[in-house]
Amino acid sequence: MIHVSIVVPTYNRRESLHRLLTALAEQTYPTNAFEVIVIDDGSTDGTRDLLKSVRVPYSLGSFEQEHHGPAEARNFGASRAAGDLVLFLDDDVVPCRELISVHVATHTAHGPLAVVIGPMSAPTDWQRSAWVRWEEEKLEWQYEAMRAGVWRATERQFYTANSSLSRDLFARAGGFDSTFKRAEDVELGYRLRNVGAQFVFTPEADVLHYASRTFAAWCRTPYQYGRYDVIMTRDRGHEALSRALQEFQARHPLNRALSRLTVGRPTLLKPTLWILRAAVLGGDLVHSARLTSSALSAIFNLLYWQGVCDELGGRSVLGPSIAAGNLVPTNSSA
Structure with missing residues (x-):
């Protein structure tokens, strides 16, 4: 069975992180076949206490670093990963119960160069600002185009809120550029493309994205x-x-x-x-x-x-x- 390492960077989102960790306990994929690695990027809201006290049925590792941003946090988490596949999730998503299983099945079907991208869907139980709804609409337009075959997934859809790739492929591309504080995922996507990666959009690998920003x-x-x-x-x-x-x-x-x-x-x-x-x-x-x-x-x-x-x-x-x-x-x- 393919072992999966889920890497989650987090910063001052204690409640969102708790919701994610709880949801991962409901995965259909065997709990002994995946691990979750949380990198606390300098949180000051009690995230450390949560990670010490939370009880989950899967292997949970947590690490702390100074506040250097998500690129460095993801690199740190990937360096600690023991799985064949690395699945990147953001701390404000809630996965469907089949998320890991669908990612694994897609990799099995497409081979070692696959980079699997899943959608971030808008939750119906979450009040969002107009600008967050605008973002959701633009994302959904892209997802619908890929579902309909209007275009294929590329490095420009490599959003690390919900994407996976082999640990070896991640290392071959060189990981995230930690000097990027935004667009670090797309920048890595270009380098993945240059080493032969195949980007695969999988609609069934769905997460709900509880986005909130000023x-x-x-x-x-x-x-x-x-x-x-x-x-x-x-x-x-x-x-x-x-x-x-x-x-x-x-x-x-x-x-x-x-x-x-x-x-x-x-x-x-x-x-x-x-x-x-x-x-x-x-x-x-x-x-x-x-x-x-x-x-x-x-x-x-x-x-x-x-x-x-x-x-x-x-x-x-x-x-x-x-x-x-x-x-x-x-x-x-x-």
């Missing part, structure tokens, strides 16, 4: 993605930014116009973001999903490209204009 935290996400896409393209030789440029040309004309006008110009960008934030709140208040979603898409787009500009050193180094699609570093071949 609006400020949500806004940091696209900004960081923009900066890290530049780093991936300029310093790692990946094509992250060139793909984003192609997608930019397919954006709504209003989004493109706002980008041309405001990105790299703080006196215009700040009030534009303020107005869009008001539109989000207003749309949510009157239950206008279209207004809310459009405003959030515009905010995400603007902050992403602002991150690109800042990492490149300002708007002046971007070429003639965003409209011309020249947001590629001058020393990049992308």
Whole structure:
């Protein structure tokens, strides 16, 4: 029987972690065939006490580190893994009872180069903010496209909230780059692709994602993605930014116009973001999903490209204009 190591980084989510550990006790996969490794990334909310006191029917190992982020925590956990497969889960998910069994079956069917990706579904018993619901809708759009065969899973869907691969393949690709504080999973996905990995989307390997974040935290996400896409393209030789440029040309004309006008110009960008934030709140208040979603898409787009500009050193180094699609570093071949 294939032995599985489940690696869970956690930071100040004591109750969510407890919910996950409890749910893993209900897996259909034999409890003597998997282990759970939790890496406490410097929590201050009593997570340490929980890990000392919780009782579960499977092998549970817990380790502590200073707060260095999820990439380093996952690397630490993977280095302690004894299983043939490493299954990465986030601490705010609840797995379906067949999760481990489905991951294992998919690996058995596809061989040692498989990287298995499962969906993160929205729970029906959880009140979410408008921006979290927006994220869920965008994810579900991707999942539906893969279910329908419109596209195949790639490194860009390698989200470590619910994904697995062989321990050997993880080591061959070099693990996560701990200098990345965001997009570390996608960056590893590029390197996995380069060593021959096959990305497999498996809808039955489902988890419920109990996501919760402030609006400020949500806004940091696209900004960081923009900066890290530049780093991936300029310093790692990946094509992250060139793909984003192609997608930019397919954006709504209003989004493109706002980008041309405001990105790299703080006196215009700040009030534009303020107005869009008001539109989000207003749309949510009157239950206008279209207004809310459009405003959030515009905010995400603007902050992403602002991150690109800042990492490149300002708007002046971007070429003639965003409209011309020249947001590629001058020393990049992308």
